[in-house]
Amino acid sequence: MQKIAKKLVQVMQECSYIQKTGTNDFHHYRYATSADVLEKINMALVKQKLCSVVLPEILQQADVTTAKGNIEHMATVKIDIMLIDAESGESVSFSGIGTGQDSGDKAVMKAQTAAIKYAYLLSMAISTGDDPEADTKTDQMTSIPVKDKQQIQSVQTICCECGIKLTTGVRNVSLNKYGRPLCMKCQKKLQGVA
Template sequence: MKNIASKLIKVSRECAAVAKNGTNDFHRYTYVQANDVAKIVNQALINHGIATTVTHEVLNFSSAVNKNGKEEKVVTVKATVTFVDADSGETLTTTGLGSGQDIGDKATMKAETAALKYSYIQAFNMACSDADPEADSSVDERMGAEKQRIANASNPKIPVQNNTTSSPTQSRCSSCNDPISSKVREYSILNFNRPLCLDCQKTH
C-alpha cells in the first residue's frame, strides 16, 4: 500500500479545501456543489496517476409527503469508491452515504450524487468554507417545523399537552431563559411539552 498511500497524500494536499458555491434560494443557505468536488478531486487523481471505479448500493427506498401534500420518493444510497494506482496496481476502497428526495424519477440520481460527493470529501478530509452543518440552527428550525406540520397533518385531532405555565406567546426557553424563535418553541412544545432552546433540547 506504500505507493498508493504516497500518491493519495499528494491528492489530499491538492484537495485541501472546497468552497460552498451553491446557493439554495428557497431556504437561503449555501452548500458544496457535487460538480466542484468532482472537478478538484478528478484533476488531482489524474495528476498522480490514480484511476477510480464507483459502485452504488440502494440501502433504503421509501416515500414522504412534501409540504404541498404530494408524495415524493426518498432514496438512501451507499457509494463504494475504489482508487487504483496505475503504476503499482495497488487499490484502496472507501464508502460514503447519500440521500435524495424527488417527486419524479430523480431521487436515486440525487442520492448517488450526494454519496459520491461525501465519499470524496471524507476520503481526502476536504475542508468546507462554511461552518459545520450540525451547527446550523436554521436547518434545525426548518426540520422541526416540518416535523410538526407532518405530525399535525397525521393527527389533527390529537391535542398537544402543555405542562408549562408559560403563556402561548412564550418566546424564552423555560430552562435557561434564552430567547427562542416561534418555530423552535412550537417544535419543543410538540416534542418536550415545554419551550426549550436548541441546546436544552439536546440536553433533554
C-alpha cells in the same frame, strides 16, 4: 500500500479546500457543488495516476408526503469508491451514504450525487468552510412533540431484497444491524435461519 498512500497525500494536499460556488435561493445558503468537488478530485487523481471506480447500492426507497401534501420519492444509496494506482496496482476503498428526494425519477441520482460528494469530502479531509452538523432546522425538529414526529416520519420503507413493505421498527432494527432495510424473513436468511 506505501505507494498509493504517498499519492493520496498529494491528492489531499491539492484538494484541501473547495470553494462554495453553489447557491440555494430558496433556503438562502451557499454550498460546494458536486461538480466542483468531482472536478477538483478528478484533476488531482489523474495527476497522480489514480483510477476511481464507484459502485452504488440502493439501501432504501420510499414514498414520503411533503408538508404541502404532495407525494415524493426518497432514496438512500450507499456507494463504494475504489481508488487504484495505475502504476503499482495498489488500491484503497472507502464508502459514502446519501439520501435524495424528488417528485420525479431523480431521487436515486440525487442520493448518489450526495454520497459521492461527501465520501470524497470526508475521505480526503476536504474543507468547504461549513459544518453539516450546524443545522438549526434539524435541532428544532428534536423538540417537536412525539405525535407530530410520527406524522412527519410516516415513511413507507421496502425491503431491499424482496420489496415488501416494512414497519418502522423492523426498518430501524435492520438498518442498525445490517446497514440496509430488510424484512424479518430476509434478516433471518442472513443469519442462516431459514
